[in-house]
Amino acid sequence: MRTLITRVNPLVLLSVGAFSLIGSFAVRSLPVAAVTIGLYALAALIFLPTWRYPLACLAFSGFAAVTIVYSTWRLGGQNTEVAAVAGLRILVLAWPGSVMVGFIDPGRLSDYAAQTLRLPARGVAAFSAALQRFSGFAQTWESLERTRRARGVAPGRHPVGQVKHSGSMAFALLVQAMRGASSSSIAMDARGFADARGRTWAEPATWSRMDLAGLALAAALGAVPIVCFFAI
Amino acid sequence: MRSGAISFRGFTWRPVGRKNPTIAGLDLHIEPGERVLLVGPSGSGKSTILHAAAGALGTTISGEATGDVSVDGRLGLVLQNPADAIVAERIGRDVAFGPENLGLPRDEIWRRVDAALAAVRLDYPRDHLTSALSGGEQQRLVLAGVLATEPDVVLLDEPTSMLDAVAAERARDAVLAAVGDRTLVVVEHRFEPWLDHVDRVVALDPGGVVGFDGSVAEFLASGGRPRLWMPGAPPPTPIEIPAEFVSPAVVPEAVDASDVVLTTRMIRGTRRHRALSGFTARLAPGTTTAITGPSGAGKSTALLAMTGLVRVSGGTVTPDRTRMRSRELAREVGWVPQNPELGFLTTSVREEVERTASVLGVEVEADELLALVGLERFAPSHPYRLSGGEQRRLAMISALAHRPGFVALDEPTVGQDRDTWAVVTGWYTAAARAGAVVALATHDPDAPRDVEIAVGEAVTAT
Ligand SMILES: Nc1ncnc2c1ncn2[C@@H]1O[C@H](COP(=O)(O)OP(=O)(O)OP(=O)(O)O)[C@@H](O)[C@H]1O
Ligand SMILES: [Mg+2]
Numbered sequence: 108m109r110t111l112i113t114r115v116n117p118l119v120l121l122s123v124g125a126f127s128l129i130g131s132f133a134v135r136s137l138p139v140a141a142v143t144i145g146l147y148a149l150a151a152l153i154f155l156p157t158w159r160y161p162l163a164c165l166a167f168s169g170f171a172a173v174t175i176v177y178s179t180w181r182l183g184g185q186n187t188e189v190a191a192v193a194g195l196r197i198l199v200l201a202w203p204g205s206v207m208v209g210f211i212d213p214g215r216l217s218d219y220a221a222q223t224l225r226l227p228a229r230g231v232a233a234f235s236a237a238l239q240r241f242s243g244f245a246q247t248w249e250s251l252e253r254t255r256r257a258r259g260v261a262p263g264r265h266p267v268g269q270v271k272h273s274g275s276m277a278f279a280l281l282v283q284a285m286r287g288a289s290s291s292s293i294a295m296d297a298r299g300f301a302d303a304r305g306r307t308w309a310e311p312a313t314w315s316r317m318d319l320a321g322l323a324l325a326a327a328l329g330a331v332p333i334v335c336f337f338a339i
Numbered sequence: 340m341r342s343g344a345i346s347f348r349g350f351t352w353r354p355v356g357r358k359n360p361t362i363a364g365l366d367l368h369i370e371p372g373e374r375v376l377l378v379g380p381s382g383s384g385k386s387t388i389l390h391a392a393a394g395a396l397g398t399t400i401s402g403e404a405t406g407d408v409s410v411d412g413r414l415g416l417v418l419q420n421p422a423d424a425i426v427a428e429r430i431g432r433d434v435a436f437g438p439e440n441l442g443l444p445r446d447e448i449w450r451r452v453d454a455a456l457a458a459v460r461l462d463y464p465r466d467h468l469t470s471a472l473s474g475g476e477q478q479r480l481v482l483a484g485v486l487a488t489e490p491d492v493v494l495l496d497e498p499t500s501m502l503d504a505v506a507a508e509r510a511r512d513a514v515l516a517a518v519g520d521r522t523l524v525v526v527e528h529r530f531e532p533w534l535d536h537v538d539r540v541v542a543l544d545p546g547g548v549v550g551f552d553g554s555v556a557e558f559l560a561s562g563g564r565p566r567l568w569m570p571g572a573p574p575p576t577p578i579e580i581p582a583e584f585v586s587p588a589v590v591p592e593a594v595d596a597s598d599v600v601l602t603t604r605m606i607r608g609t610r611r612h613r614a615l616s617g618f619t620a621r622l623a624p625g626t627t628t629a630i631t632g633p634s635g636a637g638k639s640t641a642l643l644a645m646t647g648l649v650r651v652s653g654g655t656v657t658p659d660r661t662r663m664r665s666r667e668l669a670r671e672v673g674w675v676p677q678n679p680e681l682g683f684l685t686t687s688v689r690e691e692v693e694r695t696a697s698v699l700g701v702e703v704e705a706d707e708l709l710a711l712v713g714l715e716r717f718a719p720s721h722p723y724r725l726s727g728g729e730q731r732r733l734a735m736i737s738a739l740a741h742r743p744g745f746v747a748l749d750e751p752t753v754g755q756d757r758d759t760w761a762v763v764t765g766w767y768t769a770a771a772r773a774g775a776v777v778a779l780a781t782h783d784p785d786a787p788r789d790v791e792i793a794v795g796e797a798v799t800a801t
Contacts, residue, residue, distance in 0.1 A: 214432040232439070236426040247681070253648050254682040258738065259669025259698045283681065286723060287423050293395045294424035294481070297416035299440035299488050301394075309435035309448045 111321075112154055116314065117216040118223060119321040124204025126329025131200035133336040137188055140195035143332045147203050150328060161206045168201040199332065213238035215310070222312035229303060236295060240287060251279050342412030343371035343491035343522035345392055349406035352387060352396055352547075356724060362387055362547035364406070371411075371491070374523040376533050379543030379550075380566040380756040381728030385526045386419060387547065389494045392524075412491030419496040419727050420678075421477040430456070430472075430480055431465025437488035455483040458517035460509070473635035475502045479513055492522040497727070500528065500753050503782040506634040508532065528728075528756060531570040534559075542567065566756040574785040575757045577765035584708065584742075585766065586773035588701055589671055591624040591744035592658060594645050594776060600653030601640055614640040618654070620792050622745075627768060627777040629788035636794045638780035639677055639749050645778060646672045646747050670699055673743035677750050677780075679734035680723065688725070688733060689718040696741040703740045712736055712762050728754040735763060739770070746770045748779040752786050 112120070127147070134140045151161045176194035183189050217235035220226045255261045255276070262268030295301075346369070352362040362384045369375055379385050390396055393416045397404040418424060427433040434455050438448040452465065459479040472480060478498055485493065498514060499507035514525075515536050527533055534540075540558040544550035550564045563569040601615040615637040622628050622645065630638045643649045647660025647668060660668050676682050685691045689705050696703040709715045712732040717725060722733055731754055739746060751763050768787055771777040779786065 212428050214427045214429065232436075236436075239426055239428060250676070250678070250681045253643075254674075254676055255684065256665045257646070257648055257669060257672060257674040258682070258684060258695045259666045259741075260684060260694070261665035263664055279684075282723075286680070289399050290418055290420065290423035291426070293390065293393055293399050294416065294418055295426065295436075296395070296399075297393050297414055298437035298484060299413070300436075303440035303442070305442040307439050307442050307444065307448065309432060309439055309445060309452070311445075 110156060111317065112156065112210050114317065115321040116219055116312070116318045117211045118219045119318050119325065120207040120211050121204075121216075122322055123207045123325040123328070126325045127203040128200055128329075130329035130332045131196050133332040134192065134196040134199050135336060136339070137192055137195075139332050139335040139339070140192050140199065142335070143199050143328075144195060144202075146328060146331055147199070150324070151206065155206070160209060161202075164205045164209070165198075165202055168198055168205055171201060172197045203328070218308050218310050219312040222308060223314075228306040228308075229300075232300070232303075232306065233295075236291065237288070240284065240291070247280060247283055248276065251276055251283070341371040341491075344411040345369040345409070345492060345522065345524070347388075347391070347406070347408050350391060350408055351405045352391065352402060354400070354402035354724065356720060357402075360547070362391070365547065365549065367541065367549065367552075369522060369524065371522055372520050373539060374518075374537040375525070376530055376537040376540045376555075377524055377526045377543070378528070378530055378540065378567055379564075380545055381528075381732075381754065381759050382726040383543040383545050384547035385543060386496055386726060388543075389416060389496055389524065389526065392416075392492075392494060410492055413488060414492045414494065415485030415488060415490030416494045417478065417481050417485060417496065417498060419500075421474070421481045424481045424484065425469050425477065426484075428469060429466045430461070430463060430469055431467075433469055433480060434484045434487050437484055441488060451487045451489070452483075455487040455517075458486055459483045459513045475506045475510060475634045478502075479510060482514060482517065486517050490521065492524070493518050495523070495525045497526055497528070497754065501750070501782075502634055504784075511536075528754060529568050531568070534570065566758045568757060572757075575761040577768050577787060578761045580711065580762075580765045580769035582769065582773045584711070585739070585770040585775070586742060587744040587770075587775045588742040589744045591774055591776050592671070593624060594620075594622040594745060594778075595657045596620045596641075596645050596654070597656075598654035599641070599644050599651050599656060601637075601644060601649065602652045615644065616795065618644070618794060620645070622776045622778050624744075624776050625771055625774050626789045627771045627779070627787065628790045628792060629786065630778060630780045630792050630794060631782065632794035634782070638782075638794055641792075641794050642747050642749055642778060642780040643674075646674050646745065648672075648674060666699060669695055669743070670741070671743055672745045672747065673739040673741070675735045675738045675748040675751055679730040682734050682737070683722040686721055687718070688714060688720050688722055691722050691733060691737045692740050694737065699741050701741040705740075708736045708740055712766075713759060728756070728759060731755070732759060732763065735766065739766065742770075743775070745776045746778070748777075748781075750781055750783075751779055752781065752783045 155161055172194040175197050176190045179193040180190035213235040217231045221228050221231045262272040347365045347367040350365040351360045353360040377385050391408050392410055393414060425433055426436050431452055434452045435448050438451050459482050461479050461483060499510050502510060511532060525533060534555050540555055541549060542551040542564045597619050599618040602613050618641050630641050632638050644651050645656055650661050683691060684694050692705040692708055693703060709718055714729060714733060735751060746767055748767060752760055755763055764787055767777050
């Protein structure tokens with residue numbers, strides 16, 4: 108069960124995020140919000156190979172949710188329930204998609220984007236090569252942070268310093284990405300990318316029964332709040 | 340007629356931000372099927388020439404190009420940093436990228452992928468992860484990706500510089516077997532092992548002019564050109580760096596590592612990778628310790644663990660600097676990373692050298708330091724606009740200008756010609772003589788050392 112996720116096609120994984128996004132608009136009350144989040148969490152427990160990773164994503168989207176809760180509470184007449192629902196809605200909107208993105212193999216995604224969705228081949232290939240670079244980003248971030256620490260310019264515990272530091276790190280990462288991108292484009296062009304016409308794909312984009320079942324499950328999860336919305 | 344010729348006619352290149360051209364009036368003609376070794380001191384323009392042949396100058400890299408470059412046939416290029424050339428998550432798909440661009444049918448794509456992987460002797464299944472390859476394996480993967488397009492010309496920029504002798508020989512054999520009778524241009528500093536396999540040597544002099552062009556026999560008979568690693572010559576004597584530039588500004592403290600284990604997590608926590616196991620060492624003040632071992636054995640990790648820049652998963656390192664504030668750590672430890680590009684903090688070479696020292700309130704003579712490592716001309720340049728070897732030297736003095744007590748260098752001698760090698764080795768030997776604790780992770784057998792510690796066999800995923 109727990110490795111199925113690596114075998115369904117990437118469009119199915121993306122659809123999980125898309126359906127949750129549509130569904131999130133129908134999250135209007137606390138019980139519905141709780142049920143929806145609960146079902147997504149259950150699905151995560153059943154289908155994902157690890158629980159740490161979805162939990163990390165939850166923490167990230169939770170951070171966004173908390174800021175929404177707080178501002179809704181402040182501005183919305185300090186109504187706790189309205190604020191909580193607004194927060195949970197953000198979770199429904201962002202969490203499933205953010206988890207799924209982590210399991211997408213950029214190469215397979217480009218197969219489907221080009222062959223099922225018929226997007227332009229060159230754009231798709233360039234995009235997928237760029238996504239591939241993202242998997243190295245966490246590592247790059249670590250190395251950048253390490254060098255900064257060794258050079259005496261990492262921040263202390265002061266929050267202002269911390270924020271400034273993340274800003275300069277993000278900038279360094281961007282520069283690094285751009286430099287990498289220019290060498291990457293030299294390397295890609297040297298493999299026939301510059302004058303690729305009628306590009307082909309090494310693997311077909313097929314839809315198995317499992318993919319269809321996955322798609323149905325994604326749609327069903329996204330439909331939960333919508334059904335509740337109309338039923339109540 | 341066979342394709343695969345390369346020719347430069349009056350080619351001149353002036354990159355953005357430089358007053359003078361870095362390649363001036365180059366005339367070079369390479370015949371189809373010729374195997375050429377391109378050598379020259381650091382910064383002489385070797386990488387630039389390969390970029391020019393690949394058509395990247397004036398397009399992807401900005402500057403002003405005049406004269407003619409032409410390449411007859413399909414070209415394949417392996418850059419100095421292989422990680423930049425990987426486009427897919429699995430090795431099979433990565434190699435397939437070129438054939439896909441050529442619009443080949445599916446079974447032909449996979450036939451070529453398998454043939455290319457076999458040619459470079461990378462025997463993993465097609466769905467092996469590219470992120471799980473060591474530096475040397477990545478280099479072979481990139482070569483396979485290039486071969487799968489069946490190029491007429493293969494250009495390689497320092498393909499074995501990061502490898503130990505055994506791994507380098509394996510990579511070289513793979514290259515030679517795979518290249519067959521195509522045109523080959525290979526750039527290398529430690530070029531001796533290539534001499535038996537090439538037809539012609541082109542040596543650049545500083546400023547991008549051809550100083551020698553002829554057969555291998557003529558090249559050897561001519562005695563070569565200054566600064567090159569000619570076969571049989573003993574390694575140069577490290578130059579004397581005055582103690583004032585290196586003698587520790589803090590009291591050096593011995594470092595003890597005992598039974599250190601380090602594991603890292605890969606791919607969203609689903610796999611663990613043991614980067615180091617059971618590493619024990621004692622680094623004493625006034626001593627240079629070399630950490631050696633085969634490619635992928637964990638040399639860099641061992642070095643890092645001792646600096647306190649990573650937390651260990653088992654064992655102990657004393658003193659434990661992992662909780663120290665950045666400034667205090669920097670005052671005591673100078674770490675020179677393997678990939679210098681990741682270390683640059685500023686937008687000019689001079690500021691880069693002054694950065695850490697000014698944070699710590701230590702006075703440095705940036706211009707004198709730059710002159711010592713031969714970078715004085717580049718003081719106002721952007722650190723990214725330097726050649727590979729120049730960047731490494733800059734990273735070294737930027738990390739050490741404030742005279743820390745513990746000097747930790749990761750592969751400091753890679754990519755240097757004889758003169759710059761003598762500067763780099765001179766720097767750390769002088770620091771040790773002045774009482775600093777010095778450790779280097781290295782595969783260079785000539786790099787001077789007092790003590791050697793070998794880290795275990797290449798460790799694999801657990
Ligand atoms: N992106 C760039 N912008 C401006 N100048 C550059 C750039 N890259 C290199 N240079 C300069 O061009 C000259 C030749 O650099 P190149 O990288 O070709 O040297 P190299 O012979 O490959 O040296 P190394 O052995 O150190 O790799 C050097 O003076 C270098 O400072
Ligand atoms: Mg170079």
